[in-house]
Amino acid sequence: MISAILVMAAIGLVLGGILGWASIKFRVQDDPLVEKIDAILPQTQCGQCGFPGCKPYAEAIAKGEADINLCPPGGADGVNRLAELLGVEPKPLGEGLEAKPKSVAVIDENTCIGCTLCIQACPVDAIVGAAKQMHVIVASQCTGCELCLPPCPVDCISMQVIKEDVVNWKWRYPIHMMKRVA
Amino acid sequence: MNPKLFTFNGGVHPAGHKTESCTTPIRSMPLLPKYVVPMRQHIGEPARPVVAVGDRVLRGQMIGAAEGYVSTAVHAPTSGRVVAIEASAVPHPSGLFDLAVVIEADGEDQAIAFQPIDWRSLDPSALRNRMRDMGLAGLGGAVFPSYIKLNPGGQKIHTLILNGAECEPWITCDDRLMRERAPEMLRGIEIMQHALGCSKVIIGIEDNKPEALTAMRAAAPVGIEVVAVPSLYPGGGGKQLTYTLTGVETPTGGRSTDVGIQVFNVGTAYSLYRAVELGEPLISRIVTVTGHIAQPGNFEVRIGTPLTDLIAAAGGMLPGASGEIVGGPMMGFDLMDLAAPVTKAVNCLIIKNPALFPPKPIELSCIRCGECARACPADLQPFEMYWYSRAKNFGHAQSYNLFDCIECGCCSYVCPSHIPLVDYFRFAKSEIWEREREKRAADLARIRHEFKTFRLEREKQEKAEKFAKAAEKSKAAAAGATDAAAPADPDAERKKAILQAALERAQKAKAQVAPQNTENLPPRVQKEIDAIEARRATVEAKTESTPNHE
Numbered sequence: 001m002i003s004a005i006l007v008m009a010a011i012g013l014v015l016g017g018i019l020g021w022a023s024i025k026f027r028v029q030d031d032p033l034v035e036k037i038d039a040i041l042p043q044t045q046c047g048q049c050g051f052p053g054c055k056p057y058a059e060a061i062a063k064g065e066a067d068i069n070l071c072p073p074g075g076a077d078g079v080n081r082l083a084e085l086l087g088v089e090p091k092p093l094g095e096g097l098e099a100k101p102k103s104v105a106v107i108d109e110n111t112c113i114g115c116t117l118c119i120q121a122c123p124v125d126a127i128v129g130a131a132k133q134m135h136v137i138v139a140s141q142c143t144g145c146e147l148c149l150p151p152c153p154v155d156c157i158s159m160q161v162i163k164e165d166v167v168n169w170k171w172r173y174p175i176h177m178m179k180r181v182a
Numbered sequence: 183m184n185p186k187l188f189t190f191n192g193g194v195h196p197a198g199h200k201t202e203s204c205t206t207p208i209r210s211m212p213l214l215p216k217y218v219v220p221m222r223q224h225i226g227e228p229a230r231p232v233v234a235v236g237d238r239v240l241r242g243q244m245i246g247a248a249e250g251y252v253s254t255a256v257h258a259p260t261s262g263r264v265v266a267i268e269a270s271a272v273p274h275p276s277g278l279f280d281l282a283v284v285i286e287a288d289g290e291d292q293a294i295a296f297q298p299i300d301w302r303s304l305d306p307s308a309l310r311n312r313m314r315d316m317g318l319a320g321l322g323g324a325v326f327p328s329y330i331k332l333n334p335g336g337q338k339i340h341t342l343i344l345n346g347a348e349c350e351p352w353i354t355c356d357d358r359l360m361r362e363r364a365p366e367m368l369r370g371i372e373i374m375q376h377a378l379g380c381s382k383v384i385i386g387i388e389d390n391k392p393e394a395l396t397a398m399r400a401a402a403p404v405g406i407e408v409v410a411v412p413s414l415y416p417g418g419g420g421k422q423l424t425y426t427l428t429g430v431e432t433p434t435g436g437r438s439t440d441v442g443i444q445v446f447n448v449g450t451a452y453s454l455y456r457a458v459e460l461g462e463p464l465i466s467r468i469v470t471v472t473g474h475i476a477q478p479g480n481f482e483v484r485i486g487t488p489l490t491d492l493i494a495a496a497g498g499m500l501p502g503a504s505g506e507i508v509g510g511p512m513m514g515f516d517l518m519d520l521a522a523p524v525t526k527a528v529n530c531l532i533i534k535n536p537a538l539f540p541p542k543p544i545e546l547s548c549i550r551c552g553e554c555a556r557a558c559p560a561d562l563q564p565f566e567m568y569w570y571s572r573a574k575n576f577g578h579a580q581s582y583n584l585f586d587c588i589e590c591g592c593c594s595y596v597c598p599s600h601i602p603l604v605d606y607f608r609f610a611k612s613e614i615w616e617r618e619r620e621k622r623a624a625d626l627a628r629i630r631h632e633f634k635t636f637r638l639e640r641e642k643q644e645k646a647e648k649f650a651k652a653a654e655k656s657k658a659a660a661a662g663a664t665d666a667a668a669p670a671d672p673d674a675e676r677k678k679a680i681l682q683a684a685l686e687r688a689q690k691a692k693a694q695v696a697p698q699n700t701e702n703l704p705p706r707v708q709k710e711i712d713a714i715e716a717r718r719a720t721v722e723a724k725t726e727s728t729p730n731h732e
Binding site for chain 2 (some may be wrong): 043122169
């Protein structure tokens, strides 16, 4: 009887010790939920959600301070995926927010005065140029966030919708032929 | 005499329809007034145009240079003038336009000086680089740049398989080429063997092409096996033919090179011969024109020939034609625009009529019969992938190895509910690719944003450090100064003086610009003002002394 209790106690102590050691050794520093939410967000860093970037928005969602439907670039698809991750009901995009077609910013080279204001505004450093030199946007790195539009003093930046071509063309969803039963 | 063959699972036996086009010899096309040569004719990066509008080009002159690794050059099909470099109709399932060089032929068909390559004395890697500029790409349909396939890299290739199976119904271009030009083709195979450094060569031809088998056997030297494989669609799929001939399965997501085997189409071998031994770049290919047309057959067609001209050369469509298919009926696609030209990928053009190609029956619900899984040559479960693709649950579709699907169309062919399964798989695949692209772009944006944030933070810190250092320096200077009574450092003192002087200057300037109207007055006016001031003073004194009435 006594020996059984002692054995059980010893096992408990050993296992408890292992668990305690593991919880210190394998502690997760960052909140993995923030990372997961951030992975779903489109990383345009546009701030349309009211937060200064995708990561802060992800942190706010994780804390329960922000709703999941504030990201227009992510669109309905993004909201659905967030809803799935967080186990909540999907909902339409927030009021006043609408998903726009994917675009890139383009600088009109004839109008640009080389003021560098757009370079400072670009969240992903996709604009190349120097003071009094013509600026140019690296299209492959532009997220289409539109943050460079307001600071431009000569309004030389415009958004161009990315057109469908034979590279980014997608096979369409096969059309269902409904059979008339009645 | 045939070695032991292996049989892959699944496959179907669609009606062959080969005799319509395989009985007549390859015909050549008359010279046309206009050619449209797309820059994107192969998998990978499109070629970059190296000619300008107005340039005169010669037959075989490079008009598009290979750009990037997976790319190959494009050449002028005849001599003439470049009249446009613009978006034109191309043979693509979308019907979208793509960049092409339009050449107006001058009728002289003058060629550049073709330089044959002495490949036996040439290093294989040098030979491969030449092939990149010769525009060689696989002519079986996938149009992968050949120079990459001729480069085994670190992998040792022990077996070279030549694919002459041509399993798709209707298509006979490889059949005719093997019948008519077997010796030349075998010289191309010899060059491939040299480039790859492999010992074993097997040519696989379906047994429904006895003439091609005979011709190739007659031309093949000792050591090159010509093997008849049973006619079973898709026996000409790269992975399927490899299994049939060697019993080796290509691993999931891998290529046959992973198991030491390289597969080339027989048409590519013939083009390689022309490129190396004659020095002529890839500017023509054999195309089957068949179906509901006056004179079906095979044509030697220059790349860039508009399909309307090809149809005209075959006697024109018969009345009652209901559309065109580029490629075979199993894997090809409906042509959107007849103005599209022949590219390196176009092996067949089928003119449809309602009798040969009846409209697709109505799609019914899946009855879970499993016929598609029995027919699948890639050993997949198409019904599972179909449910998930249809529900747009792409992750699950992928977990059923969607990307091992070769889109052969066997499942759609056998489905008793007439479900276009392959259409669903293509849809799912392109959606997944789109998501991958988006994810890559998002990852790049995240990294760049994080770096920018880090950079701004670093700059701020550096600035603060600099200020702190400067402050310390001035403090030290102040401490070191002999005059302890002057706490401010001389620099600040000097700055203050400068500021003070500037301020005074500014005030002075302002005073000069706006003189007050009470200064520099004539004596009469001054006297008046003095009198008024005196009166005001007495009035004020009075009001102060008198008590308040209220």
